[in-house]
Amino acid sequence: MDKLLIKKSPPLKGTVKISGAKNAALPVLISSLLADSACTFTNVPNLRDIKTTLLLLKDLGATTNQTASDTVEIDACKLDSVTASYELVRTMRASILVLGPLLAKHGRANVSLPGGCAIGARPVNLHLNGLEKMGAKIDVEEGYIRASVNGRLKGARIFMDMVSVGATENLMMAASLAEGTTVIENAAREPEIVDLANCLNAMGAKVSGAGTDNVTIVGVESLQGCQYSILPDRIETGTFLVAAALSRGSIRCENAAPHTLDAVLSKLEQCGASVTVGEDWIELDMHGKQPKAVSLKTMPHPGFPTDMQAQFVTLNAVAQGSGVITETIFENRFMHVPELQRMGAHIDLEGNSAVTPGSSSLRGAQVMATDLRASASLVIAGLIAEGQTTVNRIYHLDRGYENIEAKLSNLGANIERVAE
Ligand SMILES: CC(=O)N[C@H]1[C@@H](OP(=O)(O)OP(=O)(O)OC[C@H]2O[C@@H](n3ccc(=O)[nH]c3=O)[C@H](O)[C@@H]2O)O[C@H](CO)[C@@H](O)[C@@H]1O
Numbered sequence: 001m002d003k004l005l006i007k008k009s010p011p012l013k014g015t016v017k018i019s020g021a022k023n024a025a026l027p028v029l030i031s032s033l034l035a036d037s038a039c040t041f042t043n044v045p046n047l048r049d050i051k052t053t054l055l056l057l058k059d060l061g062a063t064t065n066q067t068a069s070d071t072v073e074i075d076a077c078k079l080d081s082v083t084a085s086y087e088l089v090r091t092m093r094a095s096i097l098v099l100g101p102l103l104a105k106h107g108r109a110n111v112s113l114p115g116g117c118a119i120g121a122r123p124v125n126l127h128l129n130g131l132e133k134m135g136a137k138i139d140v141e142e143g144y145i146r147a148s149v150n151g152r153l154k155g156a157r158i159f160m161d162m163v164s165v166g167a168t169e170n171l172m173m174a175a176s177l178a179e180g181t182t183v184i185e186n187a188a189r190e191p192e193i194v195d196l197a198n199c200l201n202a203m204g205a206k207v208s209g210a211g212t213d214n215v216t217i218v219g220v221e222s223l224q225g226c227q228y229s230i231l232p233d234r235i236e237t238g239t240f241l242v243a244a245a246l247s248r249g250s251i252r253c254e255n256a257a258p259h260t261l262d263a264v265l266s267k268l269e270q271c272g273a274s275v276t277v278g279e280d281w282i283e284l285d286m287h288g289k290q291p292k293a294v295s296l297k298t299m300p301h302p303g304f305p306t307d308m309q310a311q312f313v314t315l316n317a318v319a320q321g322s323g324v325i326t327e328t329i330f331e332n333r334f335m336h337v338p339e340l341q342r343m344g345a346h347i348d349l350e351g352n353s354a355v356t357p358g359s360s361s362l363r364g365a366q367v368m369a370t371d372l373r374a375s376a377s378l379v380i381a382g383l384i385a386e387g388q389t390t391v392n393r394i395y396h397l398d399r400g401y402e403n404i405e406a407k408l409s410n411l412g413a414n415i416e417r418v419a420e
């Protein structure tokens with residue numbers, strides 16, 4: 001497996017082009033299962049999770065064709081299977097998102113249960129309860145969710161007792177082809193939900209209220225293929241901005257979506273960064289200063305995103321003053337902390353909070369992480385650590401960051417990928 005070698009680097013400086021959002025692209029690509037003709041998606045990021053999604057769609061019988069580096073055509077009108085196998089689902093939990101579309105369009109679906117992962121148990125009860133409310137019969141046998149419906153799914157009022165991004169997406173897709181109206185209450189409000197709703201509407205669906213906690217979907221009989229450009233990745237953007245802040249640098253992110261990053265940008269300003277935004281760009285300048293530590297709690301959107309928590313723990317570890325970062329979404333999302341401690345970071349884990357008492361000096365070390373954002377937090381720590389940091393097992397990083405080493409090198413970072 002490849003690894004990244006990172007040496008202490010100068011303050012990051014320059015321009016980085018942000019890719020399409022992984023978490024928007026996954027449901028949007030999967031929504032092609034609902035259409036009666038081919039879809040063309042642009043601004044698709046080049047990521048391992050996208051390759052897995054295309055493999056999954058092909059495995060179901062769809063044809064996929066990459067016509068440019070960021071453009072994919074998917075024709076999923078005719079399928080020869082409704083089974084998402086364990087082999088694919090285990091490498092990408094978002095595969096569960098095929099459940100709603102397959103059931104709505106083909107009346108049946110068998111999807112391997114995703115199981116837990118490094119950051120938490122991540123059950124799928126809200127996905128299953130919602131589909132049952134719409135008339136699906138669901139059994140779990142031999143590790144597979146076996147779902148079927150007699151005729152079409154029926155519109156329903158679905159109240160979710162927890163805010164779930166994936167369940168909101170799965171139910172929105174299923175409801176688009178259901179008979180009657182579905183109302184999802186306490187829906188997730190993430191920008192990726194809005195992106196999926198926009199794509200579904202481009203196919204002819206009637207989804208309204210996306211981006212609020214009350215989403216209404218008036219079911220239609222059929223959906224057509226569409227052309228759709230994926231939203232820019234707010235987490236990739238935030239990761240580069242934090243890297244620039246902790247290196248005391250100055251960068252510009254282009255092809256970004258500033259309106260999706262309010263909570264993150266406001267924390268970066270509290271750190272002492274000057275942040276300027278345009279319609280599709282963000283500039284951050286630390287004016288050579290050491291960042292100040294911040295305190296924050298992860299929350300569903302529009303609160304502070306859990307996918308930016310690890311990067312801010314690294315920032316706080318080297319910042320001036322003390323800070324408290326509390327994780328409220330996932331029960332086990334601090335795997336980066338012991339690795340950062342091996343690099344010399346003073347971080348105390350107190351329950352679900354990471355407390356940083358003051359500025360630590362980091363030293364390079366061999367580190368590895370078992371999830372995507374934890375890996376990113378170690379890469380950015382390597383930029384300011386004395387000596388060399390080796391980030392092993394970068395499989396996870398490749399799931400969610402397009403060519404991170406080339407993008408960071410362009411900003412002046414000393415980073416290279418080596419094959420083992
Ligand atoms: C591909 C994708 O978009 N992944 C994102 C998505 O994951 P994902 O959609 O899996 O996350 P959810 O919003 O569903 O999870 C939020 C919380 O709800 C719990 N839960 C969820 C579903 C359910 O049926 N029952 C239940 O209890 C989860 O265990 C978790 O504690 O949103 C997360 C929260 O913003 C992000 O960290 C992930 O990057």
Ligand SMILES: C=C(OP(=O)(O)O)C(=O)O
Nearest residue numbers: 023093094307372373400
């Ligand atoms: C947790 C993440 O992704 P996934 O839901 O695909 O595991 C993430 O993007 O940080």
